[in-house]
Amino acid sequence: MTRSAVPGRAWLSMLSGKLPRAWRWGLLVLLITGCGVLLGIRLLATHQVGRHPLSALRFALGQHDIARQQQQLYQAVTVALREAGLETNAYMREDLQVQRRGRESWVVRRHRLVLPVEVSLQSVETRLTNVLRQVPHSILARRTRQQKTVVSVALTTGIDGAAADIFVLTQTRAIASPMARTAALSPSDAVLQPPLARVAIVIDDMGWDLPMAQALLALNAPLSFAIIPRSPYQYETVEAVQQHGRDILLHLPMEPHGYPRVNPGEQALLSDMTSSELTTRLQVALQELPMAVGVNNHMGSRLTEDSQVMRVVMHELQQRGLFFLDSRTSSHSQAFQVAREMGVRAGQRQVFLDHDGQPEQISHRLHQLLSLARKRGRAIGIGHPRMETLHALQQLIPELHAAGIEIVPVSHLVD
Numbered sequence: 001m002t003r004s005a006v007p008g009r010a011w012l013s014m015l016s017g018k019l020p021r022a023w024r025w026g027l028l029v030l031l032i033t034g035c036g037v038l039l040g041i042r043l044l045a046t047h048q049v050g051r052h053p054l055s056a057l058r059f060a061l062g063q064h065d066i067a068r069q070q071q072q073l074y075q076a077v078t079v080a081l082r083e084a085g086l087e088t089n090a091y092m093r094e095d096l097q098v099q100r101r102g103r104e105s106w107v108v109r110r111h112r113l114v115l116p117v118e119v120s121l122q123s124v125e126t127r128l129t130n131v132l133r134q135v136p137h138s139i140l141a142r143r144t145r146q147q148k149t150v151v152s153v154a155l156t157t158g159i160d161g162a163a164a165d166i167f168v169l170t171q172t173r174a175i176a177s178p179m180a181r182t183a184a185l186s187p188s189d190a191v192l193q194p195p196l197a198r199v200a201i202v203i204d205d206m207g208w209d210l211p212m213a214q215a216l217l218a219l220n221a222p223l224s225f226a227i228i229p230r231s232p233y234q235y236e237t238v239e240a241v242q243q244h245g246r247d248i249l250l251h252l253p254m255e256p257h258g259y260p261r262v263n264p265g266e267q268a269l270l271s272d273m274t275s276s277e278l279t280t281r282l283q284v285a286l287q288e289l290p291m292a293v294g295v296n297n298h299m300g301s302r303l304t305e306d307s308q309v310m311r312v313v314m315h316e317l318q319q320r321g322l323f324f325l326d327s328r329t330s331s332h333s334q335a336f337q338v339a340r341e342m343g344v345r346a347g348q349r350q351v352f353l354d355h356d357g358q359p360e361q362i363s364h365r366l367h368q369l370l371s372l373a374r375k376r377g378r379a380i381g382i383g384h385p386r387m388e389t390l391h392a393l394q395q396l397i398p399e400l401h402a403a404g405i406e407i408v409p410v411s412h413l414v415d
């Protein structure tokens, strides 16, 4: 083999030319260091919350020993529950499925805790959270649900981003707080209550701007957040939103009119896909945001007009008990209609708050949303993570509280 036939050497000699030997070595060391730095940056960039940068390697080596860690966790949980004064019959454990990753294999389990009225749900949750601080598990997702007077909190815990246990705390409550009262109202109760206008505000396109997410979360109102799957700050945004206990929606990219000139982003649902392709894309997106309580469309002016495609989407949501919020990017959208037909909980956006970024326009739109809510008892608005929108909301929220209009999570306004 001739010298020039070795591609690496040819390349190096071409690069270094007639440089002295020491320089060549220097250059080589520099190149290797550069590659190392790039690899490091790449690892950090893909680092997800609750997941180690070398997660895959750790699983491949079976470093976590999840099954053993689970036993340790259960012992600690049993002790904590006994201390909380809970009877053992309040605690049920069931195996859900076997998970395998690398050399790790473990059983995902659900733990049901039915709390008597006299025990504070919050204190039990705090005890559980404290237990998790002592073992290598962490909370990956937290979900709350209220149906009539039954309140439940589900904590998904795991190691290194892999779910292992789901603790579901359930309690039947006497109607006490005004918020519980509103959520527990049945339609027949509503006539007995003074009309209380309720407004939900969903902020779309989340996941690209973390400081903005934090500023919106700091507002004194339960806004809802629609997060784009695979956005750069997806995991950090999810974590922040969960800490505030706000609703998370999957903001699902769908084909708009004018596609591909108008780009809905990666992994969008497109009209030329087969049913199984559409389902797979939706499932992958839902896997990215397992804590989402519902889905709304990002763009999608073309796709939502196709009732056949919407049926495929709604079928999957129906299986998972998720709701659909039609962003209404097209006035011919079939999404809401199809969802209703298929028994999927659904809602529609009534007002876009900030299509026009002018502060006075946003404020005008917000007032439009309020008067609609006063008229109909409820209204849903969609805004975007913009400075102008943030400022308008900062001004409006105290006004709302004063006027007796309640901002509620969007999950309260879909049915």
Ligand SMILES: [Zn+2]
Pocket (backbone or CB within 6 Å): 204, 205, 251, 297, 298, 299
């Ligand atoms: Zn969007």
